[in-house]
Structures are given as C-alpha cells and as structure tokens.
Amino acid sequence: MLRKKECVAMLLAGGQGSRLYALTSNIAKPAVSFGAKYRIIDFPLSNCINSGIDTVGVLTQYQPLVLNEYVGNGQPWDLDRTFGGVHILSPYEAKKDTSWYKGTANAIYQNIRFMKMYDPEYVLILSGDHIYKMDYDKMLAAHKESKADCTIACMKVPMKEASRFGILNTNPDGTIYEFEEKPKQPKSDLASMGIYIFTASKLFKYLEADEADPNSDKDFGKNILPAMLNAGEKMYSYRFEGYWKDVGTISSLWEANMDLLGVIPNFELSDRDRVIHSRSPLAPPAFVEGEVVNSIVATGGEIEGKVVNSVIGTNCVIEKGAEVIDSVLMGNITVKAGAKINYSIIDEEVTVGEKAVIGAEKEEALKVESKTSGITVLGRGITVSKNGKVPAGEIVDKNV
C-alpha cells in the first residue's frame, strides 16, 4: 500500500548559537536547557505533535551528541512511529558531493530524498531556537485556503528591534511583496519567525535551482524566499499572536526563563491542552525546606537555601544559607552552603563552592559593560571553589 504524509516538518537544529557563548561550547543550541525541565527543542517538537504533524526531520550538524541522545527515538513527544516519527538527519557521505550543510537551504536540499519518502503535499520548515506555542495546523489551513506556494509566519515586533529580523512587507490581503533580511531601515514591523510552509513541489524546484547557483549563500532568507518572490510565486504572511521568543542571546534566554514566573506568567506552560512534552527525568518530587519565592523548581531538587525570582532545574541542591536570586540554574547543580548567586545563568553539572559569590545584584550588574548585559554565565561542568568569586557579566568555562 502506498502511504503518504500530508505535511512533513523539517527542523533546522544545526546552528552553533555562538551568541550563547559558553552555553553552547559543547552542545547545539536546540539542546540548551530551558525553563527548569525542558530543552529548547521541546517547543517545536511539541508544537508539531500538538498540531497533528508526526513526521519530523531534525537536521543536526554542530555538536549533535547531546541533541541526538535527547531526541532519541522521539518517544517523549509520541514521535516514535512505524511510519513517520522523528528522524535525526546529519550530513552524510554520498557517491559524489560529500559535504557539510552549507546553509539552511542546502541542509534541506540535501534531505530532499528524506522528504520524498513521505510524498508530502506540504513541507513545514522550523528552527530550533525559539520558545513559543503554536498550532501549525491553523497555519497549514491558511496556506491551503489561500492556495499559496509559501506561507511565512510573522509577528509584530517593536520597530526599534525590527532590523534584527527578516522583515515582511505585505499587502492588505496578506500577500508579501517584499522580503528584507535584517534591513537597516525597516519599512514594517512584521518580523518573520523563521517558520515557513511550502507547497512541496515548489520547495523542491527552488531548492534544486538554488543548489545549481554557485553564487547563492544557500539560505532561505537570503536566497530561496527572494527567488520565489521574484518569480511571482504566491507568498502569504500568516500573523501569529502569542508568546514567541528567539533565545539566541544570553539576555533573551534569561528573559524567556523569567517569563515563566508568576501565577499568571507571560508564558504559560501549565495549560493541559497543549502540553510541552520533554524527556522528563525520573527524579522524585523536589524537597523544599528553605525559602522559595516567585520561582519554579523542577523535580529532584533539594532546596534548603533561599531562592527568589529564579528558575531551578532538575536535581539541583541548594544548601542551607545559600542564596539564588534572579538566576537560571539549569540542572544537576550544587550550590554549597553560604554561596550567593545573583543575576546569572548556570549551566548543567556545575558546583558552586561554599561562600562563593557569583555575579552581582541585578541593579548593580546592569551597570556593568559586558556582552551579556551584566548576566554572569557559568559553563557546563565547572566548579567554583570555596570563597571563589565571579564578577558580574563574566562568562566562565573553566574552574574558578
């Protein structure tokens, strides 16, 4: 029997995420911990399954070990399927043309055969570094309704930030007449979210043409989308209203974590209709003895110190007299007695020694000139010795 999938999702997860510095020295950005128990890739994967898309290719390239292990057979997202499911797609050797993924478009091009196995009508392109909940099925319905060749999800951003994004200039009916990648003088505040639905045949056609062009950067934003626009293909914008955050920088990652706090948070994870699935660890419930205020705490924690305005990941130990304020602790972190952590992001497997001082109070730290806007970052696996000190705004990836 011939079987097919109406829509196949391709998730671009190969980027290095260099603006996350020490947090991505050994792992790909989509595998970075988020919100105490999640990893960034949980969001697009959960959105897929919650939108009825059960065939997802995850394109990896940069430091894929943790990501591959995490995605595994896709069981946590109900993506372990006999037909479809989640597949890790790394660059591979071919008879001729062995190469790394050279750009987003080239990465998808190299996996045309994967997509064709499912004979899809539509292909959904996603990136692995955004925090949001979205029903792709609604976007697909809009794509079909408008008989578009390509539909690009977009949302309003503050005008002063618009030059950081791909900007869509649209007609009142939602069709796109111009696409500008990171324009210096943006004409609109409609930013592309890096989420595209293509009619599959058109996508394959333009990917093949782009691949043949030696001058192309092999990039969706720079090459594929403008080429389609120039050729007069029907391109529509799809307005998304809701929470969406690019967590490509230290400060945006910190902010997105903080957006989870509060009884009515900026970004709600506890609604049960659209659950964000994750490879939940097997730890027992968190034991709380100390003072925990306006914070979220994942399982396995042993919290005997003080935690204020913070996100505490799985299996964190915060000893008596220790303080964690305005910070993000990722997982398996031990904060020894009397240590103080302020306005910081601490990666997994870190030990902070007794009476060590990490960062400075937020108001003070914000005055510090640094590439992290004053946020202190401790990289994966390091140990800060007893009485050790890491000043505000520093990024540390070696023992202190």
Place this chain on the structure above:
Amino acid sequence: MATTVGVIFSSINEEDIPELTKVRSTGSVPYGGRYRLVDFALSNMVNSGITTVGMITKNNYQSLMDHLGSGKYWDLARKEGGLILLPPYSDETETLYKNRLEALKGATAFLKKAKEDFVVLADSDAVYKLDYSKVIEAHIKNNADITMVYHEHEIQKSHYYLTFETDSNDKITDIQINPTFGGVKKNYINVMVARTSFLLRLIQDAIQHGYTSFGKDILSPGVKTYNLYAYKFDGYYANINSLNSYFKANMDLLNKKVRQEIFGDRDVYTKVNDSAPAKFADTAIVKNSLVSDGCIIEGTVENCVLFRGVKIGKGAVVKNCILMTDNIVGENCNLSYVVSDKNSVIRDNRVLAGCEVQPYFINKGTLL
C-alpha cells in the same frame, strides 16, 4: 548471571486499605508525589536485571493498566518478554481467585512459557529498594528450594502475616502464621525466590491436593520437606497495610536518609507525565515538604507531600497533609493531617483536621 523472571501480585491485601483501594488496585495506590506502589517492586525487578515480569491483576485494574501501559517507562516494552499483564482467568471449573495460590495457578501458563531459570515473586504493597539478584545469589549458594526475604520489625496489626525462625545458616526452622506473640520478629515480606520449575511443581502439587493457602499448605509444612532459606533485608521497608501506615510511609520521605536510600543510587521508574515545573508564588511559604511538578503554591505548606498539579490558594495553611494529584485547596483554608485522594476540591475558608494516628481522609473527586 542466572536468568530470572518476575511475578508481581498487584491486587494482594486490598482489604487492608479500603479507602485507597476502593477505586484501584493496591499496586496503583499513589505514593510519594509521583509514584504508584507497584513502581517499587517493578523498579526493583528492572534494577535487578529482570526483563520479563508477569503482573497478576484481579479487579479494578483499570488505573493500574493506565499506569503501566506497555511498560515502556520501565524499559519493559519488549519483543522478548517485557511486561505481561495477567488478568484473572476463570472457566467453568474456576472462579475469580481468592488467594495467593489461586492467583499463582492463573500464572502457570506464563511461567511455563518463561525460559528463565529462576522466579522472583513480590507483592506491590510496600516501599523498599532491594536488589533481587543478591537474593538469587544467596539462593544458589544455599542450594535452597525456596528463599524467603524477611525484615525484622515489630509486628503490626495486619490481616495476614507470616514470621519465621532460622538457624545460624539462615535455614528456616519454623514458620508461624499470624503469631499471637508481639515483639520484633523475622517478618516475611512476601518476596520469594525459587527455580521456575520448582515453583511450577509446587503449584501443580497444590492443585492436585486441593490446597488453598500458600502459607498454610505449602510453606509451613515445607519447613520439614524442602530446603527453605531466609534472606535478611535490612534497608528501609514500609508495608502499606492501613491508612495510618500509608500516611507514615509518605511522611518518611521527608527524612533525607530515607529519601536517599529509596531514590538515590538507582532510579525508581514510573509513568512520566509532562507537567510544568512546580511554581512558588510571591506569597508561598514552604517548609519540609515534597512538591511535585505542576503544583502552584500561593499559601503556606509544612510537612506535606504534594502530588502533581496540586494548587494551594492564597492564605491557605496546609500542614502534615498528603494531597494527591490535582487537589485544589482554596484560599484561607486550614488543613492538618488530611489525606486527600485525587482530583478533590476544597473550597475557600474550609477548616479540616485529622490527627497523626487517624488522618482525615477525603475520597477521590470530592467537592468539599
């Protein structure tokens, strides 16, 4: 390593805790914030290298099946072996089983099919961490026919228990059923090891002789005819045989030593539910408590075990309570020594109190 198959009795001793087993089998009684009682015996088996487990069920096993699913959370969703549910079997000659021996009869087909040399039998009404492969090692060393695991503690009131005496080589010299003398005894914890073929012979023999009780008709007289050996387990052991012991066993988890023994070292596997991390509001005051994923705490919580998705309203004071999944405690409530089954709602300003030896119990899905 000797190959071993496991058999778990998931519905045994249900009558001990009628409050909690009214709507479920013993094995699926919720415990410790995110677990079910069966998780402990089942995880012990998995952590002992056992990959084929038969789960004997009786009635009300819907919640148990929902919990166990295909067994994937225990790594027991397998082509060969894995988790196999053994629902009650009856035909024109058999009725629903009434005791352990009859339950085992229903498992003979499963045991005959098993290729494993040894079998471990365990109940699902206790919390403990034991490496069954150590018991099998001792079993082989002693050249025993049956090895029975015991824990030394003072006898508590229970509807059925079995104690024994041993010689200096751990050989069992006497078995007593429901002894009337109190004090510290070697209490059988219903964990037994035998060769699979030997157990099958015992069951066959019991059927032919019309025996009804495993303890009375087989083990007790077996002291003289078989090599019965004892294996001492001296770790943390909590048998859940009353609401009171259920309450205490949950509260024991607030003790760091118990927590480390039960959860440290090797994982206790359970069904995974993707709730959001626990949330503590500006107004939260939490002391000496276990707080599960999905909880939202705005009030005061002290000495409590909160299961997934429990909400504590502003101004509420909750002390010494066990609140199961999705309990909602309204604003300004005052609760102490309350055990509340799943999905109950306690309206604003309610004051509810039990006491340490008699916690106040709220049925599943109650609106108070």
